[in-house]
Each structure stands twice: as C-alpha cells, then as structure tokens.
Amino acid sequence: MNTTAKTRHVSIALAEAKEEYTKANPRSYAQHLRAAEVMPGGNTRTVIFTDPFPLTLVAGKDARVCSLDGNWYRDFLGEYTAGFYGHSNPILREAVMQALEQGWSMGGHTEAEAEMAHLIRERFPSMEFLRFANSGTEANLYAIQTARAVTGRNKIVVFEGAYHGGVFVFSGASRHPLTAPFDFVLAPYNDPEAVAALIDQHAGEIAAVIVEPMQGSGGCIPASKEFLKFLRDWTTRTGAVLIFDEVMTSRLAFGGLQSLHGIRPDMTTLGKYLGGGFSFGAFGGKQEIMGRFNPLGPNSISHAGTFNNNIFTMTAGSAGMKHVLTEALLSEVTARGEKLRQRLNDIASRSELPMTFTGRGSMMNVHMTRAVVNSVRDLKASHIPLRDLFYFDLLKQGFWIAKRGMINLCIPTTEADCDALVQAVEQFVKERTGLGLSAGELR
Structure with missing residues (x-):
C-alpha cells in the first residue's frame, strides 16, 4: 500500500501515528508498565493519560518539559493552566x-x-x-x-x-x-x-x-x-x-x-x-x-x-x-495569546479540515468542527479522531499540549514559541488535508 493510500483515512493515519509514538518512546512505555503494577492503568490522574500509554516527564525549565526518553518539548499545556509561571522561576525558587x-x-x-x-x-x-x-x-x-x-x-x-x-x-x-x-x-x-x-x-x-x-x-x-x-x-x-x-x-x-x-x-x-x-x-x-x-x-x-x-x-x-503577576505582565501574556489564537484561526479558515480554535487570552482549545462554538452542544459533530491525530502530530514536532486539544501559554512562552506553534499547525494542515473525511464531517 503506497503512502497516499495509507494516510487516506483518519483512522489509518491515527493508528500509524500511535505506532510511531510507541517506537519513539520505549523508556516511557517501560515506566508505564512499572506504574501499572501498582496503579490501575498506571495512572492516578485520568486527564494526563494517553492511549496507548502516557509519556513520563523528568524535567522542566522555563516553558519546556523533557521526557524520560530524552525529548524536549515546548510546553503549551502549562499544567492545564496551573503552570503559569513555567518550570524554573527564580523568584518562586x-x-x-x-x-x-x-x-x-x-x-x-x-x-x-x-x-x-x-x-x-x-x-x-x-x-x-x-x-x-x-x-x-x-x-x-x-x-x-x-x-x-x-x-x-x-x-x-x-x-x-x-x-x-x-x-x-x-x-x-x-x-x-x-x-x-x-x-x-x-x-x-x-x-x-x-x-x-x-x-x-x-x-x-x-x-x-x-x-x-x-x-x-x-x-x-x-x-x-x-x-x-x-x-x-x-x-x-x-x-x-x-x-x-x-x-x-x-x-x-x-x-x-x-x-x-x-x-x-x-x-x-x-x-x-x-x-x-x-x-x-x-x-x-x-x-x-x-x-x-x-x-x-x-x-x-x-x-x-x-x-x-x-x-x-x-x-x-x-x-x-x-x-511576578503584575497587571502589565498579565495583560502582555493575554495579548500574546489573543494574537496566537487569531493566527491559528486564520490557518483553520483556509484549511479544508474542519477546525477552529476557541478561547480567550492565554487559554485556548482546538475543536475539529466548522461550527460556531458557544456551548458543548455545538461540539456534537466534532471529529475526535482527527483531534487525537492533531495531538500526536504536534507531539512529534516537539509540542506538549493536552490530548483533548487544550493549549495554554505560560509566562516564559516567547513569540518564537508561538511562531513555532503556528508553523506546526500549518504543517499538520498540509500533511493531513485529504484524509477522506466525508462531506458531513466537513462542517
């Protein structure tokens, strides 16, 4: 089967992405098996679990985190908004x-x-x-x-x-x-x-x-x-x-x-x-x-x-x-997030994929739908497998986000980090356009 055929459908592309992820992170997989001996699913916090297994993190600095397998990621999760200061603020230390x-x-x-x-x-x-x-x-x-x-x-x-x-x-x-x-x-x-x-x-x-x-x-x-x-x-x-x-x-x-x-x-x-x-x-x-x-x-x-x-x-x-948390600083980070979300939605609006980014300021979420999202009722047609594929594709490019699509800036997140994320999303759109989504899913 040639490459075009293999990536024709989201389910096939997602399976391939998970297989590649497994091969790339053997130490995290081994650690997951060890954790599973004493915790159900090797997990004590469901939101950070990832199928087929979660990465194990061993270090963090500024707006970066490092996995047990030695890979550094730009941290656009920010511990689900709790990690706003980043990982090495000298004043807090x-x-x-x-x-x-x-x-x-x-x-x-x-x-x-x-x-x-x-x-x-x-x-x-x-x-x-x-x-x-x-x-x-x-x-x-x-x-x-x-x-x-x-x-x-x-x-x-x-x-x-x-x-x-x-x-x-x-x-x-x-x-x-x-x-x-x-x-x-x-x-x-x-x-x-x-x-x-x-x-x-x-x-x-x-x-x-x-x-x-x-x-x-x-x-x-x-x-x-x-x-x-x-x-x-x-x-x-x-x-x-x-x-x-x-x-x-x-x-x-x-x-x-x-x-x-x-x-x-x-x-x-x-x-x-x-x-x-x-x-x-x-x-x-x-x-x-x-x-x-x-x-x-x-x-x-x-x-x-x-x-x-x-x-x-x-x-x-x-x-x-x-x-640290001055009014000026909070306004700066909020403005940076607003700018980033607008840039990401510009990409989404030009894409054939069903995709939109909701949020405010330094908090946002990608949804695989073309609907205007005012409540969770508007997410009923959201394409979850495509969102999962987005997670694995961004991880491969060196970005740490939530599997459910949540993206957060932290204080040490730079303009260069935001530029890199924009490029990663552009790459995702370029590689995954034409996955065989039905007309009903393109909305």
Missing part, C-alpha cells in the same frame, strides 16, 4: 528555599497566610473575606456547601460542559459516577432564555448558581457578558448565591474575568497557578456569607484542612503575586 530553611508543617498560623489573603483580596474585591483549601475542587465543594448552609436551600444550578473539579463533572449525557450527590439542575450554557425557562421552576429551592466565566475543561468556551449578567440579575432577584469559578480564568486579567465583565459575584473560587506550583484553592465572597466561618461568632461553621495554610503554597503564592 528563592521563596521555597527560604521556607525550607525556616521549617514547615508547624501546626499554627503564619504571617504568609495573612499576606496571601490580603494580596488576593486586592485583586478580587468581591472576595471580601476568604479561606484557603488545597485545590480548586475543594474550593468549589466548600463554596457550594456554604451557599446551601446560608440559604437553607439544596438545589445547585450547573451548566452542560462544566467542570468544577474531580467531584463536579458535567461533560457527558449521564452523571459521572464520582460527582458529588447534590441536587443539581443541569442547564444549557450561554443561553439565557433556555436557562430562565428551566430554573424559574425551581427558584425558591436553588441555593447557588455556579458558573465558569469561560469553560475550561469543556473546551475553552467563553461565556457572553449577556449570559453572565442574566445570572447575576436572576440570583439577586431570587436570593440564590452566584458563584464564579475562576480557578482557571483568574489568570486572564488582574481581577479575573469578573473584572473585565464588570460583574460582581457573591462568591469566587480560585486555584491552580496562584499557589506558585503547589496545591492551592481558595473560596471567598461577601462578608455576610463568609462571616459564618468566624470561630468567635455564634453558630459558626467549622472548616478544617491540615494543609490549607501550608507554608510552601502560602510563601510561593505570595512571592508570585507580589513580584
């Missing part, structure tokens, strides 16, 4: 080394936690009071439970395609088996009229509406200002708590997307990069809500967590916010 010298796990309050809280409130004024947790998942769990406690209601409005952590997954038609057993009302994203028709029926029972101002795991799909304003108005009118999950999107502006839209939620959750590379979560909001956590107050709510104020997160996080 100095802060961590100082914390090591002074001792850790001391079991008491530290100056660093109060400093971190002050720095966060300066950036997110809607968080009048806040508390720390160990991840965005925990932050969202605590925020939801807080809303239920203060309102005396039980129902929680979530949106199709939402991901609020490992126990809040709303990506499929059926309920994810690990999703917390709350009384959820699942509504369409970015559709105020449809949402109103659904949630008006439950108005007196809804404790909270939790929303990502741009869905991250759902495919970097931005919410319209109209949609977010509708949610703000509806929750104000009905007494429900509006929670903005800015675990990912807080990196897109000095005060998060809430500041760009000019919409103030009742509660905000944070996580990922703000911990400086260490486990981090935070939830906060109005004083009348968060005041319930004051141990000196009547009927206070107890909130525990051994590592909530761990010294590494508090020290590295504070150092990063004080000395």
